[in-house]
Amino acid sequence: MLKGGVMFGTILENKLRKISSSLLDYSNRTADMIKESTDSFVNEDVDLAMEIIENTGEINRESGNIEYECLKILGLHQLVAKDLRYCAAILRTATELESINALAAYTSRYSIDFTQKDKNFYKPPHLTFMSQTAQNMLKDGVGSLLSEDIQLLKRSTKNFVSLQGFYNQMFSKHNEDKSSGASMHTILVGRNLLSTGHHIMGMNDKIAYSIIGKRVTHHKVFYNILMK
Amino acid sequence: MKYKIETTDLNAYFDEAHILKDINLKIPEKTVTSLIGPSGCGKSTFIRTLNRMNDLIDTFKMNGTVTLDDEDIYDSKFDVVELRTRIGMVFQKPNPFPKSIFDNVSYGLTVHGMNDKDRIRERVEESLKAAVLWDEVKDKLDKSAMGLSGGQQQRLCIARTIAVNPEVILMDEPCSALDPISTTKIEDLIHELKKEYTIIIVTHNMQQATRVSKHTAFFLHGEIVERGLTDKLFIEPEDKRTEDYITGRFG
Numbered sequence: 001m002l003k004g005g006v007m008f009g010t011i012l013e014n015k016l017r018k019i020s021s022s023l024l025d026y027s028n029r030t031a032d033m034i035k036e037s038t039d040s041f042v043n044e045d046v047d048l049a050m051e052i053i054e055n056t057g058e059i060n061r062e063s064g065n066i067e068y069e070c071l072k073i074l075g076l077h078q079l080v081a082k083d084l085r086y087c088a089a090i091l092r093t094a095t096e097l098e099s100i101n102a103l104a105a106y107t108s109r110y111s112i113d114f115t116q117k118d119k120n121f122y123k124p125p126h127l128t129f130m131s132q133t134a135q136n137m138l139k140d141g142v143g144s145l146l147s148e149d150i151q152l153l154k155r156s157t158k159n160f161v162s163l164q165g166f167y168n169q170m171f172s173k174h175n176e177d178k179s180s181g182a183s184m185h186t187i188l189v190g191r192n193l194l195s196t197g198h199h200i201m202g203m204n205d206k207i208a209y210s211i212i213g214k215r216v217t218h219h220k221v222f223y224n225i226l227m228k
Numbered sequence: 229m230k231y232k233i234e235t236t237d238l239n240a241y242f243d244e245a246h247i248l249k250d251i252n253l254k255i256p257e258k259t260v261t262s263l264i265g266p267s268g269c270g271k272s273t274f275i276r277t278l279n280r281m282n283d284l285i286d287t288f289k290m291n292g293t294v295t296l297d298d299e300d301i302y303d304s305k306f307d308v309v310e311l312r313t314r315i316g317m318v319f320q321k322p323n324p325f326p327k328s329i330f331d332n333v334s335y336g337l338t339v340h341g342m343n344d345k346d347r348i349r350e351r352v353e354e355s356l357k358a359a360v361l362w363d364e365v366k367d368k369l370d371k372s373a374m375g376l377s378g379g380q381q382q383r384l385c386i387a388r389t390i391a392v393n394p395e396v397i398l399m400d401e402p403c404s405a406l407d408p409i410s411t412t413k414i415e416d417l418i419h420e421l422k423k424e425y426t427i428i429i430v431t432h433n434m435q436q437a438t439r440v441s442k443h444t445a446f447f448l449h450g451e452i453v454e455r456g457l458t459d460k461l462f463i464e465p466e467d468k469r470t471e472d473y474i475t476g477r478f479g
Contacts, residue, residue, distance in 0.1 A: 084358060
């Protein structure tokens with residue numbers, strides 16, 4: 001039984017390792033999508049924006065592949081406990097990454113539309129900060145899942161507060177001075193980045209559950225548990 | 229929640245070997261409780277302690293208390309024959325008597341003094357129906373039980389157990405010798421039986437424990453490491469040893 005158990009563990013662990021590696025690649029490409037889509041807007045780079053839109057479908061195909069591999073593992077190995085929670089977190093993460101890539105494609109769409117309508121409009125630095133923060137949140141979140149590192153998860157969660165802060169500042173500036181402040185275009189891109197943060201927080205819920213083994217499904221509760 | 233069986237500071241020994249160590253466990257009434265753990269951890273010894281089957285072994289010693297409906301079953305006044313009527317047992321391998329199907333089920337009834345043939349026939353039919361075997365054997369009740377398939381033999385053994393109307397059924401790996409279809413039938417049967425009986429099942433099949441039982445206790449080296457609701461124990465175990473065992477990383 002012991003020998004069988006060890007064999008089983010090795011096969012399962014190899015499969016989980018492979019799927020983790022795919023998830024890491026997928027999340028890196030998603031982080032690039034966040035960066036490049038924001039850059040395309042800030043730099044009015046229509047070519048880059050079109051390239052992102054074209055690549056989104058191909059990149060997001062990986063979400064389906066990861067889901068299929070996860071379902072195979074769940075069916076064949078009938079996972080329990082930590083392994084089950086880990087697989088559930090991978091499934092949720094892949095789904096959230098797909099949504100984040102879709103948001104990046106929307107941002108790229110705005111880049112094309114608004115650059116054609118209104119060249120050289122004001123883009124506040126907040127967008128770049130938000131993009132960088134969202135990328136960090138994503139990398140830390142996925143990193144925490146793969147390395148079971150709760151500190152990385154805390155950092156990812158904490159960064160959501162910064163992301164919200166940047167967005168609020170940008171939004172209030174827009175409301176104060178609509179002529180020279182951030183344009184509505186910018187607000188829309190900012191909202192996409194904020195939504196990206198929400199998706200990462202959703203993903204972090206499941207990652208926290210995978211690591212801690214306690215159900216955390218509400219952002220506030222989640223925040224309280226992790227920040228204590 | 230009413231508890232049918234309760235063990236308090238139960239210790240069991242075979243010669244000098246300390247097999248069960250301070251087992252405190254409450255078994256809720258009319259539910260299924262799974263006992264899991266690696267081979268040699270004391271699960272089978274534990275359930276055999278519940279119907280005093282270990283008494284038949286000379287080297288067996290125990291201390292602590294085991295109660296059935298708050299009565300100490302190891303009290304000298306407690307009738308062991310009555311105990312075995314109230315607590316039935318189904319074993320790992322189907323063990324029908326080399327007799328007819330009918331005789332297998334009626335055996336316990338006649339041993340317990342039932343003589344009315346109509347009543348016996350009625351009870352045999354009820355038991356075979358409860359064990360979801362009646363439709364398969366109703367036309368061959370006088371045929372040898374040895375001609376039945378493994379899954380049918382195991383359901384016959386369950387019918388034999390429930391014929392004497394027990395309150396508790398102990399099952400020691402009842403599906404380990406059965407194919408998946410027979411296993412499913414036994415699991416469906418357990419699901420039905422729990423409405424009437426308190427069931428304690430020893431299993432090495434983690435998925436079976438999750439499918440059939442509401443509560444689970446994890447045994448290791450003669451101790452209970454963790455107990456609780458099955459869903460919780462299999463998804464969010466609290467003890468690292470439980471997690472390692474159920475995920476197959478034990479050892």
